[in-house]
Amino acid sequence: MSQKLHDILLEVNSSLAELTQEIEKLIFVSPRAAMQTTRTMAETLVREVAHLEGIDHNAFNFGELQMKLKSEGFITPTTDKAIDFVRRQGNTASHDGMRKMLIREALTCWENQHLILTWFIETYASPDIEVPQYIEPVPDNSEADSENLINYIESLMQNFIQKQPIPKNIVTEQKVSRRIYYKDEFVEIPDFLRDAFLLPQRFPKSTTFLIRLNGEQQARIMSELPHQLDGMHQLVKRFKEANDKCFFEELQLFIEEEQKRKVVMEQFRGEVLLFHKSDFVILTEALQNVALTKDNFLGQTSLMNSLQEQGFLHVRDLPKELVLLGKYRNVGEIAVTNLFNQLKVKGMEFANEFNTRCGV
Numbered sequence: 001m002s003q004k005l006h007d008i009l010l011e012v013n014s015s016l017a018e019l020t021q022e023i024e025k026l027i028f029v030s031p032r033a034a035m036q037t038t039r040t041m042a043e044t045l046v047r048e049v050a051h052l053e054g055i056d057h058n059a060f061n062f063g064e065l066q067m068k069l070k071s072e073g074f075i076t077p078t079t080d081k082a083i084d085f086v087r088r089q090g091n092t093a094s095h096d097g098m099r100k101m102l103i104r105e106a107l108t109c110w111e112n113q114h115l116i117l118t119w120f121i122e123t124y125a126s127p128d129i130e131v132p133q134y135i136e137p138v139p140d141n142s143e144a145d146s147e148n149l150i151n152y153i154e155s156l157m158q159n160f161i162q163k164q165p166i167p168k169n170i171v172t173e174q175k176v177s178r179r180i181y182y183k184d185e186f187v188e189i190p191d192f193l194r195d196a197f198l199l200p201q202r203f204p205k206s207t208t209f210l211i212r213l214n215g216e217q218q219a220r221i222m223s224e225l226p227h228q229l230d231g232m233h234q235l236v237k238r239f240k241e242a243n244d245k246c247f248f249e250e251l252q253l254f255i256e257e258e259q260k261r262k263v264v265m266e267q268f269r270g271e272v273l274l275f276h277k278s279d280f281v282i283l284t285e286a287l288q289n290v291a292l293t294k295d296n297f298l299g300q301t302s303l304m305n306s307l308q309e310q311g312f313l314h315v316r317d318l319p320k321e322l323v324l325l326g327k328y329r330n331v332g333e334i335a336v337t338n339l340f341n342q343l344k345v346k347g348m349e350f351a352n353e354f355n356t357r358c359g360v
Helices: 003-012 014-026 031-052 062-071 077-095 103-125 146-162 207-215 241-267 301-309 322-327 333-357
Strands: 176-182 185-190 273-276 279-282
Touching: 003 014, 003 103, 014 031, 014 103, 031 062, 031 077, 031 103, 062 077, 077 103, 176 241, 185 241, 207 241, 241 273, 273 322, 273 333, 279 333, 301 333, 322 333
Parallel strands: none
Antiparallel strands: 176 185, 273 279
């Protein structure tokens, strides 16, 4: 965004000026979230125009309101196309969790948003001011924390709304931190896992064993594990050599899952993901608002009751690491697996319903 445009937006609405700056950063951090936020900004501007023109905007949804403003001559053909593009792309980002949203898609969406801003400023906010030409944003040099940035933009958006009446991956070679042995076998620990937290629930056959070792401050993080796992069971009572072997096997699986997760998180950088082992589901706007009820998750009455007891009312309340749910009453490994599978199905249903409505 040019300094001139920023100065113009400051005169129109300081919240809008700051929001615009932050969304440009978000494009390169989470294209999906940027497209969703851009749609919300466009809808807010359209509703403000309806208010200025004396139209009861609360009686219409976004698409209906756009059509009404167009039919009454308040929206130009160019602006109408831009609004339509931003609205549809924002809807896709909110509902289609089956594919990654690309930076180039978010940039095209943002370019159309610039046309909407130009129309709004020159027609309603500052008719005597000529908005400068669109300048494509570039990535911020600083490393942005995607979650904090998204939360900050959400607060800016709320403030802005209240002031008005989101290719195949190339896997790079992993650096090895160390080796951990069991008898003559060994597993290599990638450098990115050298101090990884060993969540006991990620080791279903060794959960109790790890909890006891954690109590002795022996296996909370990867770097606390000994070079040789033989005899590790002797650190706690009532465990045998078979527990050492079982933990070693599960440690191998854990590392494989974490390597797969690393690839996924790099591929879907900026997305909110719910993980179950090495599999995942993208937490879209549509999916996160699903209520955790027995009607929405058939055959899961006991699980839903337990989750509601813990204050988990919607999918957005669930932990990103779904196996953590196993610590609650009446929540077993099978129930968590079934919940994850149902979440994946619902994600596909939302995507298919949206694509059907759009004629895709």
